[in-house]
Amino acid sequence: MTEGRSLSIIELGEIRDEPVSAPPVRRPRAVGRPLHSATVLVLSLVMLAGAAPQPQRTVSVVPASRMATAYLAGDAVYVVDPPTPDGERYLTAYAQPAPTGVGVRRRWQAPLARTGNYLDVRVERGLVLAWAVNANRLFQTIAFDTATGRQRWQHPGAAQPTPGGVLLVTNGREGGSAAMSGVDPDTGLVLWSVPIPPAASPTYHLTSEGQVDRFVLLQPTGEVQVHDAGTGQLLRSIDTLPGDRSAYQRVQIVDDLLLLVPPGSTRLVSFGLAELEPRWTAEVTLVSHVLECGGLLCAVPQTGGLQVLDPTTGSVRWSEPGQDVLADVRYGRLLMARPGQGYAVRDAATGQVRIELGVWSLMPVLGPDDPLVGVRRGDDGRMVVTELDLVAGRTRIVDVLPGIAGSCQASLPVLLCQRLDGTTALWRLTR
Numbered sequence: 001m002t003e004g005r006s007l008s009i010i011e012l013g014e015i016r017d018e019p020v021s022a023p024p025v026r027r028p029r030a031v032g033r034p035l036h037s038a039t040v041l042v043l044s045l046v047m048l049a050g051a052a053p054q055p056q057r058t059v060s061v062v063p064a065s066r067m068a069t070a071y072l073a074g075d076a077v078y079v080v081d082p083p084t085p086d087g088e089r090y091l092t093a094y095a096q097p098a099p100t101g102v103g104v105r106r107r108w109q110a111p112l113a114r115t116g117n118y119l120d121v122r123v124e125r126g127l128v129l130a131w132a133v134n135a136n137r138l139f140q141t142i143a144f145d146t147a148t149g150r151q152r153w154q155h156p157g158a159a160q161p162t163p164g165g166v167l168l169v170t171n172g173r174e175g176g177s178a179a180m181s182g183v184d185p186d187t188g189l190v191l192w193s194v195p196i197p198p199a200a201s202p203t204y205h206l207t208s209e210g211q212v213d214r215f216v217l218l219q220p221t222g223e224v225q226v227h228d229a230g231t232g233q234l235l236r237s238i239d240t241l242p243g244d245r246s247a248y249q250r251v252q253i254v255d256d257l258l259l260l261v262p263p264g265s266t267r268l269v270s271f272g273l274a275e276l277e278p279r280w281t282a283e284v285t286l287v288s289h290v291l292e293c294g295g296l297l298c299a300v301p302q303t304g305g306l307q308v309l310d311p312t313t314g315s316v317r318w319s320e321p322g323q324d325v326l327a328d329v330r331y332g333r334l335l336m337a338r339p340g341q342g343y344a345v346r347d348a349a350t351g352q353v354r355i356e357l358g359v360w361s362l363m364p365v366l367g368p369d370d371p372l373v374g375v376r377r378g379d380d381g382r383m384v385v386t387e388l389d390l391v392a393g394r395t396r397i398v399d400v401l402p403g404i405a406g407s408c409q410a411s412l413p414v415l416l417c418q419r420l421d422g423t424t425a426l427w428r429l430t431r
Contacts (some may be wrong), residue, residue, distance in 0.1 A: 080121065198420045203252060288302045354393045385410075
């Protein structure tokens with residue numbers, strides 16, 4: 001297959017400290033300074049900024065139609081094309097340009113199934129995994145060779161990596177039944193399968209690398225089953241509803257704890273994940289979900305706000321009522337979205353507000369350790385791209401880009417966005 005080469009250009013960047021549409025800041029009055037002194041200072045700064053060398057950014061156009069969807073994954077950009085008039089559909093892989101900027105280069109193109117909506121493209125175990133969902137909301141995973149684009153296999157369900165190399169495929173089926181299966185990534189061979197009865201909710205335990213090492217099945221009867229994600233083997237089980245009855249419950253895994261929301265949603269019950277031994281019970285009403293946050297547990301009520309618990313005892317360290325939403329957790333800092341006020345950084349241990357970061361739209365990033373990236377449109381229509389540093393408690397403008405429509409993904413210093421003219425482009429930003 002011939003390789004295409006797209007246009008690559010070098011753009012001059014913008015002055016890093018130019019004003020953007022930030023919330024107004026009350027400045028101290030300049031007491032005892034005549035007005036003409038301030039004017040001279042402003043003019044001097046403008047002249048210095050104009051004389052300073054402007055940073056550069058590399059922009060590479062990705063050959064994609066206006067209706068295509070592009071995904072940033074690994075060291076490539078993957079484009080899912082819309083169906084052609086005769087119904088054909090393709091996945092195209094483009095190599096990201098080098099820092100010197102020689103343009104994106106087409107690696108391969110592979111046909112896709114004509115039906116279904118494609119939700120994501122990922123790179124795992126030397127494979128490109130395309131996730132699709134059909135009209136019945138059932139997932140499908142199609143695996144392609146990363147180097148050649150040759151289709152390796154296709155399975156119902158959504159595939160996730162495990163530490164041992166097996167891909168864990170969660171396959172929902174029509175009628176409510178489902179199965180957890182281990183799939184060999186090289187051959188697509190199903191190595192084992194565990195049936196999931198209707199209404200038995202699967203939950204996953206992730207390693208620090210984001211791989212699934214255990215999955216938990218909560219049966220309607222109250223039995224909790226912990227399985228090894230590499231082999232499917234049942235490791236532990238416990239009955240959480242003594243007596244022959246069933247009721248709606250929810251289960252979640254946070255670090256080494258299995259957290260159960262029993263019927264009524266008025267409590268949070270903790271078990272050790274390894275042995276399923278009871279740890280503690282906390283009175284937390286209407287829990288929506290629980291997150292690890294700086295060595296503590298952040299319980300998010302359905303009504304909004306936050307309750308922060310000690311993972312050893314279940315005692316409440318601090319709580320915050322209201323409508324604030326927990327958006328991200330980094331290194332003991334909580335990024336809280338405040339309706340109409342933007343983002344604030346809180347200390348996880350105390351709840352103390354460290355700094356207000358202003359109004360931004362968070363951009364999807366590739367990995368959990370990638371810097372948080374926020375964007376917002378300036379008064380002149382350009383897109384301000386900013387790194388949100390929760391530890392330092394500051395924002396840093398990475399660049400100010402013209403002509404951006406949205407649909408952005410980031411893995412700094414690389415940024416993928418759709419432009420106002422409908423084209424898709426890849427930026428290597430100045431940092």
